Every structure is written in structure tokens, then in C-alpha cells.
Amino acid sequence: MAQVPVVEDILELSDEPHLVGSRCRSCGTHVFPRQDGCPRCTATDMERVALARRGTLWTWTVQGFAPKAPPYLGDTEHFEPFGVGYVELPHELKVEARLTEADPERLHVGMEMELVLVPLSTDDDGNEIVTFGFQPVEEERSS
């Protein structure tokens, strides 16, 4: 089954999926999604950039009830709570995203996170519609 992003130009699907944002050539500010003016310095010279795939969790919650559909595209009949948080991408910005972890005991500010694809539903052509999320990076400690 082929995968398609929930909206083009937000999320690039590839071997290493990444978010697409803009960077201000004047002051270096990053924004997401893309826009043509800088909200910090008001310049209008913005370039398209791939955003970092790893960052740290800045804050989080758990979505405990099914969002209203529309606009939600995910399954509301068999709803499972999902995590939501802001992930701080170094030197770029904090991006809001779904989290693959929904257990409050296993979420904490500062933990390492990496971008993953999160399936939402299937379109009329049988493609899997995906959005983005972040999952905890497995700690490489063996002790």
C-alpha cells in the first residue's frame, strides 16, 4: 500500500521522512509550515528547508477523547488515546506533533524524540494517509 502525506508540502516522505519549513534568510528564524514572511523580523526572503528529524520533548499531554471528525481523519470509533507534545528541534523551532507514546509514566520533558510517520486513514485510491509524529529514542544504555 502506498503512503501519501496528509497534505503536500508539510511532510516529505522518503527513506528519511522530514518536515518542510521555511528559514528567514535575513534573521535565521525557522517557521513551520512554510510561509513567505518572517514573523520575527518581518522580512520576506524565506527559503524552503528540511527540518531536523530529532529533538527533545518540551511539553506534552495525552489526547484522551476522540477529536471531532471532520476535521479529524483518524479512527474515532475505535479511538485510542495518543500523546501530543512540542518537540524542540535544535537551532530551529518547537514543533507540535503527535507522540507515539501515550503513557504519562513514560513521557517527560527533555527526553530525546525522533520523527516517525503516523497512519490516519485510507484514501479512495487505497493509499495510506499519514501524518507526522515523534517517538522516544530508545535509550542506548545497557545498565
Place this chain on the structure above:
Amino acid sequence: MTDVAIVGIGMHEFGRTEDVSGLQQGVVAVRRAVADAGIGWEDVQFAYGGSMAAGAADTMVSHLGLTGLQFINVANGCATGGSALFTAANAIQAGAYDVGIAVGFDKHERGAFRVRTGSRGKDWYGASGLALTTQFFAMKINRYAERYGITPRTLARVAAKAYRNGAENPMAWRRKPLSEDEILASPMLSYPLTHYMFCSPGEGGVALVLCRADQAHRYTATPTYLRAAVVRSRRFGSFEVLSPWIALEDAPGPTVDASRAAYEMAGIGPDDVDVAQLQDTEAGAEVMHMAENGFCEDGEQERMIAEGETEISGRLPVNTDGGCIANGEPIGASGLRQVYENVLQLRGDAGTRQVPGDPRVAYTHVYGAPGISAVTILSR
């Protein structure tokens, strides 16, 4: 500059009123406000009004009377009511009119606000399950609570106070007191916030009659004076509701900006305030807004709330009418409800929820989408 007084207040009951449109609830509020001022609709020279989801305010003239007055619609997200008030006060201060109305009303569908951020097929934010205001409030208090030591028990205390005060308010929606344990045990909607810690979108209407302060005694023996009315939007770096991203650098939110500007305009400081109505979209918001409005340092709330300082009998009574938690949130009316409550408190007409000690200065604060805040300061 001409001072402005509030000489009439009117409200349609908050909650759920089947078969009565949001607009009609606004009409009821206007009729009650003009009656309270001892005037007729034909005496009203101008109006500013708005709703988020219940239609254009100016169409209410077909119910109230086609007098030909200047009626301007206001649409400013969660600050719609505050913006109507600010603009009405400006019309009087500018000398354009002597007496007029600010009105707000609304009627929302049940459940969390349905937020759409783009056209069909482009709304990736809503499609992904991120366009929920509840998530923002949960994430803001979750980070704040960890940083400043705010416990779930404190959040429950705030909500319990709201229902307790709401029980004393005949206009409130939720009038049944709930214990802290019941609040903590209700379903976790968005960690760390449970069902009963949240307000619900609802219905209602509020109208205020404003006039030149030097004419106030024509209408009432107990005028209240508008010392400040301020609306502010967000600045770069602040953490706001419905933000797909936020900047690396941190800036204070629009509440801090609006609050500081209001104190400056009024020549009044937080220590002078006798009663405050603060945006309590959920219990954590009330806690954080206490600090953002200058009433305490970050983290002090844990002790203040445990010691009952924000109770009606406390040092700084907060949300004496039950706030959004007990009244629900009809967006267009919500900010004006706070002013309505403060006028009652300053007149000494708040009945069983009256703040003791003859309060003289009262404060209101709204926060909401899209990162906007409105503050007013009233005094006798």
C-alpha cells in the same frame, strides 16, 4: 479625556437554552441592560456587539427596534466581548456619543470546539488530531506545574471553588458543588486535566450600558467606572493556543502585555484589586493567569490556593461567579460576563456570593484564540 461609566447590566442565563437562538439571548441581555439603566432601547445611541458562532450582532435591531442607531459588529476571537467594550468606551471618550451598548452572545455545539484551520484537503492540523484547544491548555499547565510545583490537588481545588461559587450564582450553568476527589476521579481528558477541571463551550448573552461618567447619575445611584480596557495580541516567542510551532526563544504572552498596560492606564496596581475574574478555560489556566496578571509570583499559587486566598472570603477572591468552569464559555459573551459580575460585586448586589469588605476595585481578564487577551479594571 472623558471618563466612562457602566450604568446598566443585563445577562441571559448561561448554559443550554434549547429553542432560543444565541442572537435572541443577546436580545434578552440588551433588554435587561437597558431596563437596569432605566432607559429604553430608543435612548441607546450606538452599539458594538459580536458573537463567534451565533450570527451578526447588528441583526438584533429587527427584534429590539429599528431606531436607526449606529450598530457595529465586532469579531475578535475570544476577545470579542472585550473588544466591543473597548471600542464602545472609545466612542464615548472620543465625544462621539453619550450613551451606548456593548453586547456579546454565543451558542456553540456540544463538546470541545471544532476548529478548522484550512479548507477541505488542506487542513492537515485538524486532520492530524492537533486542532484542539484543550491540548494547549493541558500542555501549558503540564510544563508549568512541573516547573513551579503545582499539584493536581491544587487544580482540583480551583475547580471545586468554581462549582461552589457557581452554586451561588442563579445565572450559572453548573450549579452543583463537586468535591476535589470527584473532580480528580473524573475522566482524564488531556493529562493532567480531568473532565471536571475544564469549562465547556456553551450559550449565553451579556450586555452593558455605558455612558459619559459625568452623566452617570442620571441613570443610576451606583455607577461603576471603567478605569482601563485593553486588548493585546501575541508577540513573537509566546506560547499560544492552536500553534503548530513556537519559537525557540520565550516571550511573555498577551495576558502579561494587556495586564501591564491596563494597570498603567488605570494608575492602579495588582495590590489595589479587591476582586478578580480571570480566564479559567480550565483549572490550570486560572492558576497561571494569577501570576501572568501580576497577582503573585510563579509557584506561589500552590500555597495561596491551599490557604483559601482566592475564595470569596479570601484576600484576593477569584472567579466569584464560578468563572468559565461553572458558566461555560459562549465566546462572544464570556468576557462581558466577567464585567457583569464585577459590576454586581462593586454595587454590593452579588447576594450570597458577595465579596465582603466593600470592594472598590475589580479586574477582568480574558485569554483565548488566536493568542489574544483582554483586560479591564473597574472601580466605584
